[in-house]
Amino acid sequence: MNPKTFKIKSFGCQMNVYDGERMAELLGAQGMTAATDGEDAELVVLNTCHIREKAAEKAYSDVGRLRREDGTRPLIALAGCVAQAEGAEAKRRSPMIDIVVGPQAYHRLPEMVAAVSNGARPVDTDMPAISKFEAMPARRRANPSSFLTIQEGCDKFCTYCVVPYTRGAEVSRPWKDVVAEARALVDAGALEIVLLGQNVNAWVDGKRGLADLIRELAKVDGLERIRYTTSHPADMRDDLIAAHAEVDKLMPYLHLPVQSGSNRILKAMNRSHTAETYLAILDQVHAARPDIALSGDFIVGFPGETEEEFEATLSIVDAVRYASAYSFKYSPRPGTPAATMEDQIPREIMDDRLQRLQARITEHSLAFNRSKVGCDTRVLIERKGRRSGQMIGRSPWLQSVHLETHAQPGELIDVTLVSAGPNSMAGAIRQSEAA
Ligand code: 5AD
Ligand code: SF4
Numbered sequence: 001m002n003p004k005t006f007k008i009k010s011f012g013c014q015m016n017v018y019d020g021e022r023m024a025e026l027l028g029a030q031g032m033t034a035a036t037d038g039e040d041a042e043l044v045v046l047n048t049c050h051i052r053e054k055a056a057e058k059a060y061s062d063v064g065r066l067r068r069e070d071g072t073r074p075l076i077a078l079a080g081c082v083a084q085a086e087g088a089e090a091k092r093r094s095p096m097i098d099i100v101v102g103p104q105a106y107h108r109l110p111e112m113v114a115a116v117s118n119g120a121r122p123v124d125t126d127m128p129a130i131s132k133f134e135a136m137p138a139r140r141r142a143n144p145s146s147f148l149t150i151q152e153g154c155d156k157f158c159t160y161c162v163v164p165y166t167r168g169a170e171v172s173r174p175w176k177d178v179v180a181e182a183r184a185l186v187d188a189g190a191l192e193i194v195l196l197g198q199n200v201n202a203w204v205d206g207k208r209g210l211a212d213l214i215r216e217l218a219k220v221d222g223l224e225r226i227r228y229t230t231s232h233p234a235d236m237r238d239d240l241i242a243a244h245a246e247v248d249k250l251m252p253y254l255h256l257p258v259q260s261g262s263n264r265i266l267k268a269m270n271r272s273h274t275a276e277t278y279l280a281i282l283d284q285v286h287a288a289r290p291d292i293a294l295s296g297d298f299i300v301g302f303p304g305e306t307e308e309e310f311e312a313t314l315s316i317v318d319a320v321r322y323a324s325a326y327s328f329k330y331s332p333r334p335g336t337p338a339a340t341m342e343d344q345i346p347r348e349i350m351d352d353r354l355q356r357l358q359a360r361i362t363e364h365s366l367a368f369n370r371s372k373v374g375c376d377t378r379v380l381i382e383r384k385g386r387r388s389g390q391m392i393g394r395s396p397w398l399q400s401v402h403l404e405t406h407a408q409p410g411e412l413i414d415v416t417l418v419s420a421g422p423n424s425m426a427g428a429i430r431q432s433e434a435a
Contacts (some may be wrong), residue, residue: 001116002113002117003032003041003042003043003113004031004032004040004042004045004253004279005032005039005040005042005043005074006027006032006033006034006035006043007022007035007043007044007045008023008024008034008044008045008047009044009045009046009047009062009091009320009415010044010047010080011047011049011078011080011290012048012049012050012051013049013051013192014147014196015147015149015152015196015197015198015230016047016049016080016081016136017147018147018148018150019047019079019080019103019106019147020045021045021147022136023045023047023079023106023109024105025136025137025139025140025141026106026109026110026136026137027110027113027255028085028106029045029137030110032348033246038075040068040207041074041312042074042075043074043075043076043077043113043314044066044074044075044076045077045079045109046059046062046076046077046079046080047079048078048079048080048081048082048083049081049082050080050081050084050085050139050162050333051081051161051162051163051331051333052167052328052331052333053331053332053333055081055082056082056085056086057144059078059082059086059318060093060094063076063078063094063096063097064094064096065140066096066386066396068097068108072405073096074085075098075099075113075116075272076096076097076098076099077097077098077099077100077101077103077109077113078090078097078099078100078111078260079101079102079103079106080101080102080103081162081166081167081429083100083101083102083103083125083294084102084103084104084125084166084167085162085165085213086100087100087102087123087125087198088100088123089369090123091121091123093127095173097121098116098121099112099113099116099121099122099123100122100123100124100125101123101389102124102125102126103123103152103166104125104126104127104132104152104168104351105124105125105126105127105128105132106132107132107133107136107137108124111126112120112199113202118259119367127168130238131171131173133159133177134177139181139184139185139188139189139225140184140187141188142184142185142186142188142190143189143190143230143409144189144190144191144192144298144381144382144409144410144430145181145190145192145193145194145380145382145394146185146190146192146193146194146195147190147194147196147226148181148182148185148193148194148195148196149173149196149197150172150175150178150195150196150200150203150213151170151171151172151173151196151197151198151199151200151202151203152167152168152170152171152198153167153169153170153171153198154167154169154170154199154231154372155169155170155199155202155398156199156234156272157272157285157322158259158269158270159268159269159270159336159337159338159341160269160272160299160302160330160331160332160333160338161333161338162335163198165210165335165336166220166336170198170199170202170408172197172202172203172204172205173206174205175205175206175213175216178195178213179213179216179217179220182217182220182223182411183217183220185252186220186221186222186223187222187323189410190223190316191223191224191225191351191410192223192224192225192226192227192251192378192380192394193217193223193225193226193227194227194228194229195210195213195214195226195227195228195229196228196229197228197234198230199230199232200227200228200230200231201228201231201232201235201236201237201359201391202232202235203237205398209237209239209240210228210237210240211237211240211242211243211364212239212249214226214228214240214243215243215247217249218247218248218249218250223249223338224249224380224412225249225251225380225396226247226249226250226251227251227253227398229255229413230255230258231254231255231257232257233256233257233258233271233272233273233277233278233281234238234272234273236256236281236285237371238284239413241281241284241288242288242307242377244288244289245287245288245289250396251294251396251397251398252289252291252292252293253292253295253296253396253397253398254285254292254293254294254295254321254410255295255296255297256278256282256285256294256295256353257296257298257394258271258275258278258296258297258298258316258320259262259297259298259299259302260298260299260309260312260313260316261275261309261312261314261315261316261317262275262305262308262309262310262312262313263275263276263312264309265304265309265312267300268302268303268304268338269299269302270337274311275312275316278316279316279319279320282294282320283373284363289399293322293323293324293368293397293398294320294321294322295322295324295325295326296320296326297324297325297326297327297328297332297396298313298317298320298325298326298327298328298357299327299328299329300327300328300329300350300354300357301329301330301342301349301353301354302311302330302331302338302345303330303338303341303342303344303345304341304342304343304345304420305330305345305353310316310353311355314356314357314360317357317360317361317364318360318364320364321364321367322361322364322368323364323365323368323397323398323399324361324364324365324368324398325361325364325365325371326365327354327357327358327361328354329347329349329351329354329423330345330350332344347375354398361403362422365422365423366420366421366422368397369420369421369422369425370396370401371426372397372399372417372419372420372425373420373425374416374417374418375416375417376413376414376415376416376430377395377396377414377416378395378396378412378413378414378415379394379395379401379403379412379413379415379427380393380394380410380411380412381393381403381405381408381409381410381411381413382394382409383405384409385391385402385411389405389406390402390403390404391403391404391405391407391409393413393415393427394416395417396427399417399424399425400423400424400425401415401417401424401425401426401427402424402425402426402427403415403426403427403428403429404428404429407429414428414429414430415427415428415429415430416428416430
């Protein structure tokens with residue numbers, strides 16, 4: 001029997017969120033409808049993430065939990081990076097999984113669903129030359145802030161990371177497709193577009209790079225804000241830095257992961273930068289856009305990391321004064337070079353370092369947010385807050401701003417930032433607006 005309702009559960013990064021939205025549109029175009037909250041969907045797609053430990057185990061236990069009380073279950077598709085990594089093994093490990101579909105093959109989901117009703121249990125983890133994007137329906141729905149994947153995969157091979165194996169080599173979507181999708185999103189109501197890629201600043205089409213693309217998108221009427229994430233220091237070209245000075249619609253925010261402040265660890269990670277070259281890039285970015293909010297990623301407890309080397313990470317956090325940052329305990333990923341390195345760091349040490357790092361990051365986030373108190377700015381309303389009458393939006397610096405307002409999602413309103421916490425701001429509608 002062909003399913004009529006579906007639910008897509010996405011885990012992990014923003015690129016999975018984007019893929020989840022595209023799969024929903026694809027299934028919708030086949031006449032299926034998204035199950036409402038609490039409703040039992042006939043097809044469940046688990047769109048998984050493989051970046052950290054126990055990802056596969058978690059996915060299998062999520063699958064197990066889909067069994068209903070009466071012993072029946074929905075049709076189950078395992079998608080995303082765990083599907084890519086496990087492939088046919090997934091069907092052997094869990095007889096409940098009907099479909100295994102990798103991130104480059106999900107345009108085939110409808111035909112795979114149809115094949116299940118003929119008794120098949122299809123697996124597709126190919127990375128075909130023909131892009132899945134070409135096989136997708138045009139975009140008709142958008143969020144006020146919409147994701148747009150422009151680049152996938154990674155050629156950098158950091159020694160801890162599975163991405164080059166699960167998402168494959170760096171591939172950029174063509175210029176004209178990206179511009180067309182951006183226009184479609186704006187026509188459907190997007191005011192902000194977040195360009196996504198594992199190495200988004202490695203995006204290329206012929207001679208054109210991300211800076212050219214951003215300048216082109218800035219010409220789209222109705223598009224107010226442009227962001228991009230995640231970037232690699234090695235691809236932070238001068239023209240992209242210049243765009244931060246010159247393109248008003250490009251928001252003053254940059255997520256540029258450094259991972260560690262120790263040059264010995266950076267080398268062991270196969271990062272192509274040192275602490276000094278990274279800081280030099282940020283100096284340039286800062287000169288181009290003095291109010292830029294900086295963000296990054298960190299790994300603590302990489303094999304062999306000494307207390308001193310960890311302290312170098314704390315020092316780089318102090319030097320950059322990040323507005324926000326993500327930090328993770330090193331997690332050995334099967335098949336990556338770091339997983340078999342000597343001197344794996346005991347869990348208690350990693351826990352201690354993570355706690356200290358996060359405390360330090362929080363101090364800087366709070367300081368950054370406090371520095372914006374009293375600032376008049378614009379907030380893009382995205383969703384309702386927890387309290388009635390409260391809405392949540394984003395400032396140009398990607399801060400979450402809580403407001404009492406009648407404004408609705410998709411409105412860009414003038415706000416004064418009135419107070420700061422480490423993770424969010426409170427704002428007030430500006431007087432002239434409120435009248
Ligand atoms: N262990 C811990 N963190 C990791 N990341 C990637 N691989 C690992 C790993 N094996 C982190 C990096 C990266 C972010 C997306 O996830 O900081 O920037
Ligand atoms: Fe992973 Fe490094 Fe590529 Fe980022 S740049 S996806 S951390 S291999």
